[in-house]
Amino acid sequence: MVLPALFLILFSHELILLILPQSYGEVGRYIPLLTTAAFVKGWYAIFTMKLLYERRTKAIQLVGIIGALVNFLINFNLISHFGLYACILSTFLSFAVMALISKWISKDESAPKNGAI
Numbered sequence: 001m002v003l004p005a006l007f008l009i010l011f012s013h014e015l016i017l018l019i020l021p022q023s024y025g026e027v028g029r030y031i032p033l034l035t036t037a038a039f040v041k042g043w044y045a046i047f048t049m050k051l052l053y054e055r056r057t058k059a060i061q062l063v064g065i066i067g068a069l070v071n072f073l074i075n076f077n078l079i080s081h082f083g084l085y086a087c088i089l090s091t092f093l094s095f096a097v098m099a100l101i102s103k104w105i106s107k108d109e110s111a112p113k114n115g116a117i
Helices: 001-018 022-029 032-055 059-080 084-107
Strands: none
Touching: 001 022, 001 032, 022 032, 032 059, 032 084, 059 084
């Protein structure tokens, strides 16, 4: 998982120029952050598995709502200034927030189980 992501981050610009027409060359600058966001989303999925196993679905719902709010607020405030890069940044940051909160919640041994937060 790490090696393909690292390869894509390091050589995204070259791969874009090799595979796609030259007019798509600008896309290569967005791929490293998108790849990193996908990698962080994978960690979120791993932390969420423990919550699913423990049937803590309300916690998962809360994490999803917080992630959506982070994404919305960053997009709302930054798209007019940074355009597409703001969308990619907000995706990365919302996935990171979701992963961190999920990790924190999944480590909380004192939390009630069976659907409770």
